[in-house]
Amino acid sequence: MVTVLMVSHGTHGDVWPMIHLGAGLRGRGHDVTLLTHAPYAEPVRAAGLGFVPIDTPDEYAAYLADARTILLDRVGSPSPPDLLAHYRRTNLFGQLRLEIDTLRELAVPGRTVLVGRHTSGLSTLIVAELDRLPVAWAAMTPAQHLLLPVTEHLHRTALAAPIDQLRAELGLAPVDDWAAWLGSADLQLGLWPRWFDAAGDPTADRVAKVGFLLDPGTDGGSDSEPDPDAGSGPVPPEVAEVLAGEVPPVLVAGSSGQMLLHDFYAASVPAALDAGRTVLLVTPYRDLLPATLPAGVHWFRWLPYRAVMPRVAAVVHHGGTGTIAQCLAAGVPQLVLAHSFDQPDTGARLRRLGVGEWLPSTRWEPPRAAALMRRLLDERGYRDRAARLRAAIDTTAADRAGRRIEALLTPAGVPAP
Structure with a gap:
């Protein structure tokens, strides 16, 4: 030993x-x-x-x-x-x-x-x-x-x-x-x-x-809650109702740290709404969000990503490898809004793999983010490539x-x- x-x-x-x-x-x-x-x-x-x-x-x-x-x-x-x-x-x-x-x-x-x-x-x-x-x-x-x-x-x-x-x-x-x-x-x-x-x-x-x-036995831990069961557990009823709709929602996954800019949410949420999607917004920091959320936006401190991610149309996140791995394991396209040291690099890798797009923090204008979101949703190649890479993820x-x-x-x- x-x-x-x-x-x-x-x-x-x-x-x-x-x-x-x-x-x-x-x-x-x-x-x-x-x-x-x-x-x-x-x-x-x-x-x-x-x-x-x-x-x-x-x-x-x-x-x-x-x-x-x-x-x-x-x-x-x-x-x-x-x-x-x-x-x-x-x-x-x-x-x-x-x-x-x-x-x-x-x-x-x-x-x-x-x-x-x-x-x-x-x-x-x-x-x-x-x-x-x-x-x-x-x-x-x-x-x-x-x-x-x-x-x-x-x-x-x-x-x-x-x-x-x-x-x-x-x-x-x-x-x-x-x-x-x-x-x-x-x-x-x-x-x-x-x-x-x-x-x-x-x-x-x-x-x-x-x-x-x-983690092969759980969901690897949610990116939003420091809790041993954060990545597993039942899907909340209100989330299950959204996921059961005819049009899959977009998941906006905030970081477990406080390092995200307010502009992350100001760009990511409109990008999904402009594409006609309901938004599942996950962040433990409610103070980073507007006091009143737009219609069609549902906020949660955490969600069981392993159960939710395969059923959404796309995921918007900050580019952390934990969330990237979760998305790849779910076979879902990704939009990375990158602003830190390693995130531009990981976002660029996703683009080269054909499973995502990314924007640096200096270009987080909502129209740019919305255009990339529509591309992810409209071009089936992103989801097809993500599905193929899903088979390459092991435990x-x-x-x-x-x-x-x-x-x-x-x-x-x-x-x-």
Whole structure:
């Protein structure tokens, strides 16, 4: 049995895949603990994993709110975000030290593998150095690898001093090559399929593309509710009535974080209404919506996506890989309104695959979005191609990833070459 210590940060698209990966590892007989945000305690424990909170619910809410402010401030701006200020305002350096101390306390010498979320899992790299443990980094999107030069620049110019100070306190030398250090994990996991990788700029061969991590036993968790049953459960009666109509509705799926712009809803909802469709609008943040919703718009905090998505005409979303995977598994066309770091890349991949369209945040005018929506609905090729890709989605990605993580330890407990 291997002790697997996992660390993840972010929202549903960052945490749920790690829960599914951990559940797969537990099913293979390993002891798994996930360090992540406090609101995910229930789904982590429901998956049979150990749970260590890295913050409180209030601290997590403040972290999301501050991240949203940074994204809003940089819309249309070529300048990078003030990452150092974000770290200081949300005590992320203190969180980093907490993760390091916890990982070292839980690690079993010779029988432990560390797994960190790509880019943010710095604690796993540091503990791997300190205690000579094998480490894997799991990327949720290809863009996390393609944007490594930007990541390296931000860490070298904004975060190097406080991180090196922390390293000195732990007896480690300063990082002299940030690009090499950020790429130093023994295993690089890509949580997407090879055919998705090939639909855009490819990632390096050393990235093991294992597939989308969708839970085979549930709906993979809704993108709208931090709850173990959020992706499953019965379809609400009012939704069932809409789905039973002659004309399938359009699903507008908001993010589980607060990072979406108000303009996302101002563009996506009219696009569906102008196409003559009823709208199922999902977001946990009612304050991002108008006080009075237009006729034909039904708002929900969450919906069971696995049951709903195959019965809608199209899905409008922000471009997170979790929602993309859900849509592909349902065989439904997608419209991505992208505004963050990785979303333009994922939107462009969907367009090349012929199953979706996308718009950057600088072009979110309702007429543009409406024109793309009508194209998705009127040209049957989108749905036909989505149906064909549906057959390419499997539920064995967690098992493939688990085998690669196991391979980091030889039977003798020595890191594999």
